[in-house]
Amino acid sequence: MRLKEENAYKNEVEKENGGRVRLKEECRCKGEVEKENERVTSQRLYSTMVSGAYQQKLVVGYALTSKKVKSFLQPKLEGLARNKGILFVAIDLHRPLSDQGPFDIVLHKLTGKEWRLILEDYGQRHPEVTVLDPPDAIQHVYNRQSMLQDVADLNLSDCYGKVGVPRQLVIKNDPLSIPDAVTRAGLTLPLVAKPLVVDGSAKSHELSLAYDQLSLSMLEPPLVLQEFVNHGGVLFKVFIVGETIKVVRRFSLPDVSKRELLNNAGVFQFPRVSTAAASADDADLDPGIAELPPRPLLEKLARELRRRLGLHLFNIDMIREHGTRDRFYVIDINYFPGYGKMPGYEHIFTDFLLGLVQSKQKRCPANNS
Numbered sequence: 171m172r173l174k175e176e177n178a179y180k181n182e183v184e185k186e187n188g189g190r191v192r193l194k195e196e197c198r199c200k201g202e203v204e205k206e207n208e209r210v211t212s213q214r215l216y217s218t219m220v221s222g223a224y225q226q227k228l229v230v231g232y233a234l235t236s237k238k239v240k241s242f243l244q245p246k247l248e249g250l251a252r253n254k255g256i257l258f259v260a261i262d263l264h265r266p267l268s269d270q271g272p273f274d275i276v277l278h279k280l281t282g283k284e285w286r287l288i289l290e291d292y293g294q295r296h297p298e299v300t301v302l303d304p305p306d307a308i309q310h311v312y313n314r315q316s317m318l319q320d321v322a323d324l325n326l327s328d329c330y331g332k333v334g335v336p337r338q339l340v341i342k343n344d345p346l347s348i349p350d351a352v353t354r355a356g357l358t359l360p361l362v363a364k365p366l367v368v369d370g371s372a373k374s375h376e377l378s379l380a381y382d383q384l385s386l387s388m389l390e391p392p393l394v395l396q397e398f399v400n401h402g403g404v405l406f407k408v409f410i411v412g413e414t415i416k417v418v419r420r421f422s423l424p425d426v427s428k429r430e431l432l433n434n435a436g437v438f439q440f441p442r443v444s445t446a447a448a449s450a451d452d453a454d455l456d457p458g459i460a461e462l463p464p465r466p467l468l469e470k471l472a473r474e475l476r477r478r479l480g481l482h483l484f485n486i487d488m489i490r491e492h493g494t495r496d497r498f499y500v501i502d503i504n505y506f507p508g509y510g511k512m513p514g515y516e517h518i519f520t521d522f523l524l525g526l527v528q529s530k531q532k533r534c535p536a537n538n539s
């Protein structure tokens with residue numbers, strides 16, 4: 171690229187990046203966001219010079235924790251996105267959202283009421299921007315009772331297998347009432363006790379296994395008490411990105427035998443299981459346990475949940491009842507999970523973003539520029 175053209179392009183980038191340039195002038199402290207956006211601008215210049223034909227298609231503003239930025243926004247994803255004309259820009263939480271961008275998509279996973287209100291207001295003022303995903307839809311899966319409600323309502327029982335949720339009971343307060351409440355509800359031990367609300371904290375993932383009824387009064391509400399389902403120690407993590415589904419196997423809690431149940435009492439907190447480090451994809455497993463859930467079943471489940479939950483980005487923790495071929499339970503739904511560990515997520519995610527904007531343009535051609 172000749173110097174004149176390069177300068178002309180620099181001007182064009184500066185113009186296009188109006189919001190970000192203004193941000194540079196306005197922002198007194200040279201913060202992380204500014205540095206990030208400078209880096210992005212120079213990367214864009216570089217990619218133009220290398221490819222010769224740069225065409226930016228969409229700008230994705232993101233509001234994610236630093237942990238999530240590290241695991242999700244990996245260099246391979248950013249590089250691929252850049253080649254496809256997608257630019258990721260960090261949202262500055264200290265400045266009004268409407269002064270930033272303009273964005274085509276806002277990608278976010280932050281908890282807290284303040285952020286929710288900001289996004290709701292922004293969504294109303296900027297209907298042309300796709301907010302991934304709507305805050306109230308995300309809120310619905312941050313509660314372990316409501317997250318499974320849609321699976322229970324689905325009644326998926328004639329689609330290459332049956333999918334349900336374990337029987338469960340919500341305890342809002344008074345731990346002393348738990349043993350009676352469990353008897354009345356007719357729940358069978360052992361039970362998994364899970365904090366009712368998932369708020370991104372380590373505490374919301376502190377789960378316990380309860381072997382006897384009396385010890386249940388030692389638990390700290392608000393919580394969900396869920397029947398433990400023997401599943402051969404293997405769990406299926408079903409990642410969903412729009413219409414794409416990817417399944418991986420993870421190790422999980424081992425089965426609890428009748429004898430073990432008789433010989434044990436108490437409530438035992440267990441460490442985080444089924445994390446990425448517990449991959450069981452390459453393990454030598456009993457085929458009856460390891461066989462993935464049937465594809466048509468997953469497709470129907472994902473399609474229905476996408477529609478009912480109003481979410482594009484989530485995963486489902488699913489187990490097969492040990493000793494059955496086709497009896498499945500959904501035990502957990504996570505919003506914007508650890509996609510960095512989903513095989514091929516870079517291509518899947520970038521294609522998904524492009525597809526979103528294309529389908530929006532088809533629906534509202536007047537917005538095309």
Ligand SMILES: O=P(O)(O)O[C@@H]1[C@@H](OP(=O)(O)O)[C@H](OP(=O)(O)O)[C@H](O)[C@H](OP(=O)(O)O)[C@H]1OP(=O)(O)O
Binds near residue numbers: 369370371502504508
């Ligand atoms: O820590 P990661 O990257 O494995 O992702 C966590 C998820 O793990 P997974 O992708 O299912 O293996 C994790 O899934 P689980 O609840 O462990 O099944 C949660 O989604 C977690 O988010 P939060 O703490 O509930 O807000 C996710 O944490 P964040 O990345 O959103 O902080």
Ligand SMILES: Nc1ncnc2c1ncn2[C@@H]1O[C@H](COP(=O)(O)OP(=O)(O)O)[C@@H](O)[C@H]1O
Binds near residue numbers: 364375
């Ligand atoms: N009803 C259940 N039956 C058997 N195992 C369960 C059940 N619920 C949870 N588990 C085990 O506990 C782990 C964590 O539970 P989960 O509901 O997924 O909570 P989290 O949101 O912290 O991942 C699961 O990965 C699984 O190994």
Ligand SMILES: [Mg+2]
Binds near residue numbers: 502
């Ligand atoms: Mg889980």
Ligand SMILES: [Mg+2]
Binds near residue numbers: 504
């Ligand atoms: Mg979870």
